[in-house]
Amino acid sequence: MNTASVIKFPQSFNVSVCHDSEEGVWVAECEDLGLVTEAPTYEELTQRVWEIAPDLYRMNGLGENPEHLCLSFNHEQSYSERIAL
Numbered sequence: 001m002n003t004a005s006v007i008k009f010p011q012s013f014n015v016s017v018c019h020d021s022e023e024g025v026w027v028a029e030c031e032d033l034g035l036v037t038e039a040p041t042y043e044e045l046t047q048r049v050w051e052i053a054p055d056l057y058r059m060n061g062l063g064e065n066p067e068h069l070c071l072s073f074n075h076e077q078s079y080s081e082r083i084a085l
């Protein structure tokens with residue numbers, strides 16, 4: 001009997017990123033993970049998200065293996081506050 005292999009793709013989570021010009025920080029939010037954090041630079045922000053997302057992934061019962069975690073960073077900005085990355 002031939003058993004077909006099932007390929008399981010990593011679950012992807014959307015992380016909304018914006019720059020708060022009044023506070024001078026970058027902010028990331030992911031409702032599905034319960035994640036909200038900030039950092040002074042975009043690079044530090046993405047690093048911070050990757051530091052805490054695996055724990056939230058496990059704590060929220062979304063999976064046990066963070067290697068199956070995939071994040072999609074979506075940068076939001078208004079025309080008046082546009083910033084080149």
